[in-house]
Amino acid sequence: MSKTLFDKVWDAHVVHTIENGPQILYIDKHLIHEVTSPQAFKELELREVPLFRPEQVVATADHNTPTKNQHLPIKDELSRKQLTQLSENCEKNGIQLYELGHKYNGIVHVMAPELGITQPGMSIVCGDSHTSTHGAFGTIAFGIGTSQVAQVFASQCLLLTKPKSMRISVNGKLRKGVLPKDVILYIISKIGTNAGTGYFCEYAGDVFENMSMEGRMTVCNMSIEMGARGGMIAPDQTTFDYVKGRKFAPKGDEWESKLEYWKSLTTDATAEFDKEYVFEADDIEPMITFGTNPGMGIKVSEYIPNRDDASFEKSLKYMDFEKGESLIHKPINYVFIGSCTNSRIEDFRVAAEFVKGKKKAENVIAWLVPGSKQVEQQIEAEGLKAIFTEAGFELRQPGCSACLAMNDDKIPAGEYCVSTSNRNFEGRQGQGSRTLLASPLLAAATAIEGKIVDITKHLN
């Protein structure tokens, strides 16, 4: 029977199928962080159940960590407690932890691929919805709740009903200035924030085939924003080249045999999907969001649409925008380049290329937050740090930072922030803050101009 990429990876992990019920799915790698794990550790202790496979769990501290003076003790007492507890739990249970300050520390979805922990054909979970990021490697990767974190601790398995499959194809060649972030914002603006609910999505077509691994991670990262549990891209030479030689990547004979298997992970020509969408690359332009969910996006040159429904109006009211309005020339005081969507080296390269030799506008506070220690170092090594500093941008230390504003990196109430993160929900970047999602290029340009610009005109 012909199978999709998703079927192949899923079926290879099924331990048991309950009649008329869910399946037991084996989990290869379990990533954890400080916010969604403490209650799961407690649950296990309460039941007096030991961790089943601690060597398959990897931990990092990211959500709650400061992005300044990471060498000093953390000021916020509750945050400090959460981090101490993570360290204690990892120590007690024999889990590898890349804690704050460690050379491999970083946002879980940035550091795991970087270390070669993420590999094609795996099943990966984490108590974080953007675990979908790892799907860029042809991996089944999805976010889970804390009860499920406890289940994986106890059994290295989860009880799940197999999701339906969908495919999104984007064919043709992207225009100048259109980045992977624009591609995914465009898709979500077209199909909506719940088109993917109940589905696992495969991205296919020229655009994804020609995309770098980092771009693919940006796309898969936001699969959850259209409701899909995860997104996947078939592994190919780009994937293999990326994984090869990384710290935890297979070596020698093991590499050869894995490679052979990975090459088989493509959707069979006759396989069928439950749902399909097809788009043309040529139709995609730099995007920006104007509302309070990631589906409320437009091409930066377009006008805010006219829609008569209460939720839409509530959202515009929160953002203080009008129907039919253009966002071009809107003054912006905050710019955030970071988060597991766009905090990898290519993102900073794109931004630096635009920023080089320019100065940020006076009204703007521009935060650059690398996704990991390794990215931070690379920024320095490639000379990007100097470019940013001269332009007046503030380069901070790695972490989730203003993406969810759990630490001190908050956007003040009422202020707009052009952000490369993935969620523009009410108050996501701080109580009362207003988020406009965009690519690192558009974010960098906003910082320079102090307002939103039509980046395509700028580039030509």
Place this chain on the structure above:
Amino acid sequence: MEKFISLSSTAVPLPQENIDTDQIIPARFLKATSREGFGENLFRDWRYHKDGRLNEDFVLNDNRYAGEVLIAGHNFGCGSSREHAAWALSDYGFKVIVSSFFADIFKGNALNNGVLPVQVSPAFLDTLLNTVQKQPETKIEVNLEDQYIKVESSGDKAHFEIDSYKKTCLMNGYDDIDFLLSKRAEIKLFEKQQELARVSD
């Protein structure tokens, strides 16, 4: 986990669509390391003004409405996977959430905490919302065993779907960990087979 078989309660209407888990429980309240006490901060930024005053316009502060059933707009629970959202709803006292659509992860989290997500048609959701808004004292009956939800005064009734495995769990107060632990031998066998497959490559 507490058993759930059926309940009859008044309800709280919250017709807003796309209620994300950041609204249900904002990130700044996720620093706790236990499961208790999240109810206090449920819908925090809708319940209170920025200066800490109660927002009289928000439904949870409207003393006409109370009960164990929350009736919410389309696509409830989207966004972050934080189970704290389910804990907050449960801690506040909600046992059933009704909507015309639920986000995947939230649905799973709710079920794992004994909170029943009841998905109904958009038309039936409208009926429920209208009835409850007009007559806050209306009782809603939710019966898990026979899988229906009913407006007691009018008799309006709708069937809802639930995975039969999950239904058994809820009705008996079991959770997935118990089940998975009972399958450890099979899981170990699976691991062995994987190992063998690798060696014979």
